[in-house]
Amino acid sequence: MNKTISQRQSFDSRILASKDAWKIIKTKECFGFGNGSYTYAIDKVSNQDFTHEYTSYAPNIIIQLMIENGIIGTILFFLLFLCILIESYCNKRNKFNLFIIIALICLFIKECTLSIILNFFIASFMFYCILAFIQGDNVVILKCDNISNRIKYILLIISTIFYVYGEKCFLQHRSDEINNLKSIDEYKNGNYKIAAYYMEKTSKYIPYLVNRCLLYMNCYEHKKQSKYLFIAEQSLKIAHNESKGNVFLCFLYSKLLILKGQQSKAYLILKKINKLYPNNLFVLRNLFIITYNSKKTKESSYYLKRILSIAPKFINNNVIKEIKKIDYSFYNNIITSILSQEPSFSDPPQQLATFGYIAYYSGKDNLAKKFLKKSLLELPSLSTPWLLLGNIMENEGKQDEAIILFKRYTLLLNGAFHINHSELLNTEQDFDENEYIWKDYILKFDDWYKSKLFII
Numbered sequence: 334m335n336k337t338i339s340q341r342q343s344f345d346s347r348i349l350a351s352k353d354a355w356k357i358i359k360t361k362e363c364f365g366f367g368n369g370s371y372t373y374a375i376d377k378v379s380n381q382d383f384t385h386e387y388t389s390y391a392p393n394i395i396i397q398l399m400i401e402n403g404i405i406g407t408i409l410f411f412l413l414f415l416c417i418l419i420e421s422y423c424n425k426r427n428k429f430n431l432f433i434i435i436a437l438i439c440l441f442i443k444e445c446t447l448s449i450i451l452n453f454f455i456a457s458f459m460f461y462c463i464l465a466f467i468q469g470d471n472v473v474i475l476k477c478d479n480i481s482n483r484i485k486y487i488l489l490i491i492s493t494i495f496y497v498y499g500e501k502c503f504l505q506h507r508s509d510e511i512n513n514l515k516s517i518d519e520y521k522n523g524n525y526k527i528a529a530y531y532m533e534k535t536s537k538y539i540p541y542l543v544n545r546c547l548l549y550m551n552c553y554e555h556k557k558q559s560k561y562l563f564i565a566e567q568s569l570k571i572a573h574n575e576s577k578g579n580v581f582l583c584f585l586y587s588k589l590l591i592l593k594g595q596q597s598k599a600y601l602i603l604k605k606i607n608k609l610y611p612n613n614l615f616v617l618r619n620l621f622i623i624t625y626n627s628k629k630t631k632e633s634s635y636y637l638k639r640i641l642s643i644a645p646k647f648i649n650n651n652v653i654k655e656i657k658k659i660d661y662s663f664y665n666n667i668i669t670s671i672l673s674q675e676p677s678f679s680d681p682p683q684q685l686a687t688f689g690y691i692a693y694y695s696g697k698d699n700l701a702k703k704f705l706k707k708s709l710l711e712l713p714s715l716s717t718p719w720l721l722l723g724n725i726m727e728n729e730g731k732q733d734e735a736i737i738l739f740k741r742y743t744l745l746l747n748g749a750f751h752i753n754h755s756e757l758l759n760t761e762q763d764f765d766e767n768e769y770i771w772k773d774y775i776l777k778f779d780d781w782y783k784s785k786l787f788i789i
Contacts, residue, residue, distance in 0.1 A: 346385065347392040347446075353379040354396045358403075365403035368451075373781050374400050380777065381580055381610040383643050387773040389452065389780050394444035397451060414441070417464065433463055509535045510784060513544060517787055525552050532787075539579075540782035542572035546585060547787040553592055562593055580606065581774055584615045596623055612643055614770050622652070630663065637667055645690040650766045668695050676704070682712035693721045701725065716745040720761060 357374050358365075366374040372389050380387055391397035398407040417437065421430045440450070440460070450456045512534045520528035532548050535541035549565035552558075566589055573582045583606055590599035600623050607616045621636035640647050647653060657664045671691055676684050689704035702725050705718040723738030771788050778786040 350375075350379060350392040351396055354391070354400060358396075358399045361403060362399075363403045363405055365399065365401045365406055368401050371397050371400050372777060376777065377578060377580060380773070382612045383614045383773070384612050387776055389776070391448040393446060394441075394448040394450065397448045401451075429466060433466060436463065505536060506783070509538070509541055513541060513785060513787070516544070516548060517785065520548065520551065520787075525556065528552075537571065538782075539572050539576050540778065540784040540786075542568045542575075543582070543585070543778075544784075544787035546572070546589070550589060550592060551787075562589065565589060580610065580613075581615075581777075584613075584619075587619065591619065591623070596627070599623065611639070614640065614644060617643070618770065625656075634663075634667055634670070638671060641667075641671065641691060642687060644769065645687045646764045646769065647766070648691060648694050649764045672697065672700065678707055682708040682715065685711070686715050686718050689718060690721065693725070698725050698728065714745065716742055717761065719745065 354375060356378050371391050372380065375391075391400070395407070398410055402410065414437075418434060421434045421437075424430045444450055450460060512531045516528045516531035516535075519525075519531060528548060529552065532541070532545055535544070545568040546565045549561040549568070553561035553565070569582065569586055569589060573579070573586070576582060583602060587599040587602040587606075590596075590602070600620070603616050603620050603623070606613065607620060610616065617636050617640050621633055621640060624633035624636060637653075653664070668691065671688075672695060676688050678685070685704045686708035689701045689708060692698075692704065693701035702722065705722050705725075708715055709718050709722070719738050719742035723735045723742060726732075726735040726738060767788060771786070775786050775788065778784065
């Protein structure tokens, strides 16, 4: 479990996720937050940190059950599991039941390391299929002969009502998603009025209220018409009232204030969020822009250093490139400050790779090579250091060594089963700031609402 760096990091992340989960469990310990709500419930304490990859899986099934169903629901699940094992043991003359017992125990052990059975329909379906085989020969068949016709009709009517309501919700969601996707496509084509028309046809549910807000904020940036900001603010207020625990909505409100020219209010909101979530790139990026534009050099320097320590690829984004051109002294002071604080070789390999990355794009090839090599020695699965080392070797005229390093980078990026084995990647992929910073929330949005987020 702890032999390699990646194993230790995986183990530590599970321990951290479990500790975070217990904080949430205490808030609704009896009945939980409801089925399928794990990622939403855990978001405030665990998924606002951009130094960790987002995952929709719980560290184990016990944690997931406790969060979604509470203590009472978890006890019921374990009683069901116990009954299944007892039933299988009682029919142990059937050799196939022995296999089922072993399979269920193995499944439970596996779910204690990574919970997936509650997230995937096919996994749940296979589990239910296994249960069908544990029934013995003396199966009790329930008959409805003793139930009066009145009760039968009442049950039929109730079932029909639930079915019709479920179908109505499904059709409404499908219609909303069609209009949502049409709105996004029309916006991409520059048809802002048509995009707004389709978005207004969606329901007043949280995902579409959020998308309305994002659409009209984007429309304002292109058209500079205040009516767009008014509609965006109204949509955001309704969404916030229905989902007050959503951190992203607070950030979105600060962005709306920036567009309205209320920088000081936005700054105060962002500072509060940053105090709770110091590694949130959404917040850090906007705090940097506000403080830099306000000539708060010391504070903006701090935020830029934090951004580069979390995501060094930001050194190549358009904002930083523009600052490098018009305010080189500020840029140079930041880079000099970062490179003057060399990490120890005992630090995590990701930290060494981050330092090497910044050193490379600052023109310090020898310093970069030192730390990139050490990071790969500790964690060879890192991809970008292989590319940067290959570029350094190529610049030094060591073409053969560079090709080997490029091949390793290509393998890590494309995988062993990539069709074109002759392909050799020797340049870094273009850095899309929006894609990088929004990727986790896009996954969350789809997981929570089964809807596509409006991001252009």
